[in-house]
Amino acid sequence: MREPRATTAHAVRTDQAADRWLWLLTFALVGCGLIMVFSASQALAYVQHGFTLYYFLRQALFAGLGLTAMVVLARYDYHRLRQHAPLLAAAAALLMLLVLVPGLGISVNGARRWFSLGPLSAFQPSELGKLAFAVYLAHWVAKRGDRLRSLADGFLPLAIMLAFVLGVLMLQRDLGTAMITCSIFIAVYFAGGGRKGHLLLLMALLLAAFFLLITFESYRSQRLGAFLDPFKDPLGVGFQSSQGLLALGSGGLTGVGLGHSIQKYSWLPAAHTDFIFAIVGEETGLLGTTALLGAFTLLGIRGYRVAMRAADRFGMALATGITTWIVFQALLNMGTVTDTIPVTGVPLPFISYGGSALAICMAAIGVLLNISRQGSDQPHLRRRLDATLDLGRRHRRSPVPGARRRSSVQR
Numbered sequence: 001m002r003e004p005r006a007t008t009a010h011a012v013r014t015d016q017a018a019d020r021w022l023w024l025l026t027f028a029l030v031g032c033g034l035i036m037v038f039s040a041s042q043a044l045a046y047v048q049h050g051f052t053l054y055y056f057l058r059q060a061l062f063a064g065l066g067l068t069a070m071v072v073l074a075r076y077d078y079h080r081l082r083q084h085a086p087l088l089a090a091a092a093a094l095l096m097l098l099v100l101v102p103g104l105g106i107s108v109n110g111a112r113r114w115f116s117l118g119p120l121s122a123f124q125p126s127e128l129g130k131l132a133f134a135v136y137l138a139h140w141v142a143k144r145g146d147r148l149r150s151l152a153d154g155f156l157p158l159a160i161m162l163a164f165v166l167g168v169l170m171l172q173r174d175l176g177t178a179m180i181t182c183s184i185f186i187a188v189y190f191a192g193g194g195r196k197g198h199l200l201l202l203m204a205l206l207l208a209a210f211f212l213l214i215t216f217e218s219y220r221s222q223r224l225g226a227f228l229d230p231f232k233d234p235l236g237v238g239f240q241s242s243q244g245l246l247a248l249g250s251g252g253l254t255g256v257g258l259g260h261s262i263q264k265y266s267w268l269p270a271a272h273t274d275f276i277f278a279i280v281g282e283e284t285g286l287l288g289t290t291a292l293l294g295a296f297t298l299l300g301i302r303g304y305r306v307a308m309r310a311a312d313r314f315g316m317a318l319a320t321g322i323t324t325w326i327v328f329q330a331l332l333n334m335g336t337v338t339d340t341i342p343v344t345g346v347p348l349p350f351i352s353y354g355g356s357a358l359a360i361c362m363a364a365i366g367v368l369l370n371i372s373r374q375g376s377d378q379p380h381l382r383r384r385l386d387a388t389l390d391l392g393r394r395h396r397r398s399p400v401p402g403a404r405r406r407s408s409v410q411r
Contacts, residue, residue: 018074018369021302025295026070026365029350030063030358032292037353039258040279041272043265055272055353062355066362073366074373081367082139082314089136095125096168111173126169126177127360130325133165134184134364138318141192145313148192155198158189159205166209175213176344180329182206187324191307191317214342227342240275243268244337248281248289255285272353274345277337292351293334300327306368309375319371322364 034056041055048054081088095115099105105112106122114122141148148154162185169178190199214224222237230241247263250256261282264271271279281289303323310316326349333348335341347354349361 019302019306019372021298022306022365022369022372025299025302026350026362029295029299030066030362033348033351033358034060034063035258036276036280036283036351037272039261039283040264040276041353044272047266058355059353059358062359063362065355066359069359069363070366070369073363074369076366076370078315078318078367078370078374081135081318082142085136085139088132092125092129092132093165093168096129096165096172099125100168100171113172113174113177123356124354126172126174126181127354127356129165130177130180130184131322131360131364131367133181134188134318134321134325135367137185137188138192138314138321141188141194141317142312142314144192146193148189149195149198151198154194155202158185158194159202161185162202170213174345175210176332176346179210179332179344180325180346183328184321184325188317188321191320192313224342227339230339240269241339241343244275244278245339247275247278248338251282251285251288253285254287255281255283258283274333274347274352275337276352277334277348280351281337289334296327296330296349299323303327303368306372306375310371311374315371315374319368322368326361326364 037059038053038056042052045054045056046052099115100112104115106114106116108114113126114124117123144154162182165181166178169175169181186199186202189202227241230238230245232238234242243263247261247268250262256262261271261279263282264279268275268278277289277292280292284291300323303319303326307316307319307323310319329346330349332341332344332346333352336343336346347357350358
């Protein structure tokens with residue numbers, strides 16, 4: 001079945017305003033991130049560079065670059081990205097390979113994931129890969145159409161692409177980004193109409209692969225032990241997790257106040273990056289962490305709403321991939337800090353210090369905003385899209401069992 005093309009003025013309103021909630025949530029999260037980066041990094045910045053605003057100013061610079069990219073992409077027709085999708089994915093994959101070359105990539109704590117940008121910051125190609133792969137996969141599932149449900153034409157090519165990307169990320173020793181990349185692949189495949197049986201098979205294979213990776217890497221096994229009991233070795237492998245929990249616990253209901261954290265004074269490692277959520281909890285308490293969790297939850301709701309109202313299969317798959325990436329990464333980071341899951345080493349989107357991560361997340365929101373601008377509330381178009389996309393439901397059955405029973409009784 002051919003994908004419906006919504007090109008008439010009655011089908012798609014390309015001049016409608018983008019989702020205002022997405023604008024508001026993005027500005028709120030970026031603003032919160034700048035405040036928390038300033039608070040969490042000032043002690044470390046003074047010790048390392050003799051200037052308390054060192055990390056804050058760099059984060060503000062990349063926030064400005066990200067804002068520019070977000071505004072531009074919010075006005076740039078996302079369908080044009082589809083023309084460049086293979087090139088974007090190939091460029092991201094090439095950069096992820098080049099970062100492994102000694103002399104090109106820089107190594108930090110045994111992991112080689114970054115290119116040096118001189119005095120400004122470091123660039124992590126896998127951050128660009130998240131957006132590039134989301135665009136390419138959305139293009140790929142839209143191009144596949146009904147063949148996506150085939151084992152040979154749908155599932156196997158997807159599994160091969162994912163295996164290649166995961167192999168590169170494992171060479172970089174980046175399990176956290178590998179998990180996020182898997183979420184993007186799974187979300188786009190499901191949104192495109194992939195079979196549930198194939199999806200379950202893929203998830204089972206990934207779980208087995210991650211189990212083996214954790215088992216055969218000593219430092220990952222140590223992290224798993226620290227997750228099970230972070231206070232068993234609070235001065236060794238469990239130091240970061242235990243200090244993060246102490247920071248969250250000391251915040252209480254309302255926190256100790258902005259700027260008054262104790263853990264940021266060299267007690268909590270990565271206080272301004274991967275564990276910044278612990279500083280949020282310490283300084284703003286349960287109220288602050290709940291508000292932050294609520295903001296990401298609302299961002300997910302609005303993002304999936306954009307996906308459901310997208311004008312075509314490509315837009316729906318792309319919006320689903322972007323939303324899943326950002327929300328899943330946020331939950332992964334929060335789960336790490338609260339010791340709900342083992343330490344994975346991923347930043348909190350929009351909040352953690354990291355220039356390339358912040359700018360690319362904001363650029364992705366710009367794409368999401370453009371999809372919302374071109375979305376449609378027209379009932380006839382929604383029926384046509386549902387008939388084509390099917391969203392994984394066989395024979396387009398009603399998702400409400402009661403409705404089917406009532407209609408059968410009336411007949």
